[in-house]
Amino acid sequence: GAVVSQHPSWVICKSGTSVKIECRSLDFQATTMFWYRQFPKQSLMLMATSNEGSKATYEQGVEKDKFLINHASLTLSTLTVTSAHPEDSSFYICSAKGLAGPRDTQYFGPGTRLTVL
Amino acid sequence: QKEVEQNSGPLSVPEGAIASLNCTYSDRGSQSFFWYRQYSGKSPELIMSIYSNGDKEDGRFTAQLNKASQYVSLLIRDSQPSDSATYLCAVNSQGGKLIFGQGTELSVKP
Numbered sequence: 001g002a003v004v005s006q007h008p009s010w011v012i013c014k015s016g017t018s019v020k021i022e023c024r025s026l027d028f029q030a031t032t033m034f035w036y037r038q039f040p041k042q043s044l045m046l047m048a049t050s051n052e053g054s055k056a057t058y059e060q061g062v063e064k065d066k067f068l069i070n071h072a073s074l075t076l077s078t079l080t081v082t083s084a085h086p087e088d089s090s091f092y093i094c095s096a097k098g099l100a101g102p103r104d105t106q107y108f109g110p111g112t113r114l115t116v117l
Numbered sequence: 118q119k120e121v122e123q124n125s126g127p128l129s130v131p132e133g134a135i136a137s138l139n140c141t142y143s144d145r146g147s148q149s150f151f152w153y154r155q156y157s158g159k160s161p162e163l164i165m166s167i168y169s170n171g172d173k174e175d176g177r178f179t180a181q182l183n184k185a186s187q188y189v190s191l192l193i194r195d196s197q198p199s200d201s202a203t204y205l206c207a208v209n210s211q212g213g214k215l216i217f218g219q220g221t222e223l224s225v226k227p
Contacts, residue, residue, distance in 0.1 A: 032213050034214070034215075043205070043217055043218070043219045043220055044161070044205070044217050046214060049212060049213065049214060057212070091160075093160045093161075097213060102149075102166045102168075103148075103149055103166075103168065104148075104149035104151075104166075104209040104213065104215070105149075105151065105163065105166055106151075106163075106207075106215055107163065108153075108160045108161050108162065108163075109160060110159070110160050111159070111160040
């Protein structure tokens, strides 16, 4: 149980284009989803927290107009990187937390590797 | 700034030995503690959660929590080369967020 999927697993795009990444909880309802970014040899950096049906809460220094997050249902959240630039190239990982299961536990998706040319 | 501290390593142990990973945290109000394993190029996967003082065992893994001293540790018995990965300690924070340590890189030598 507690499976989270992400799509696509990798994407290459040109500078200036937008990329959408989907995060789905497959076998549980995710009341909260989280989006992280990880650069090589660094730890996870939380970008934003999203609750179903409400606006995402962004961490300090994360541009909300650049990283659009939508949490339309209890099983789906999307992250759109708008006007992507090479410095946005990174490993983007979502996690989901539900009402069931051990308290405060986040289950991670497999990640999306974004390369902006 | 609430923090979670880990030795970055690398920690190198021979196959079959016990690997000991440590983590300290600054927020005395934290109630939930987690160990995740992350292989290179992959996303983190949950190993264990612990909520009460003492030890919690799951197979070859034992998590230890001491809230008074604000530390949590992970012991891996009979370490295998497949255990070679980065181990992330995480502690709950407000808003349901988890605060992650920098991770400890473990290398198990055959």
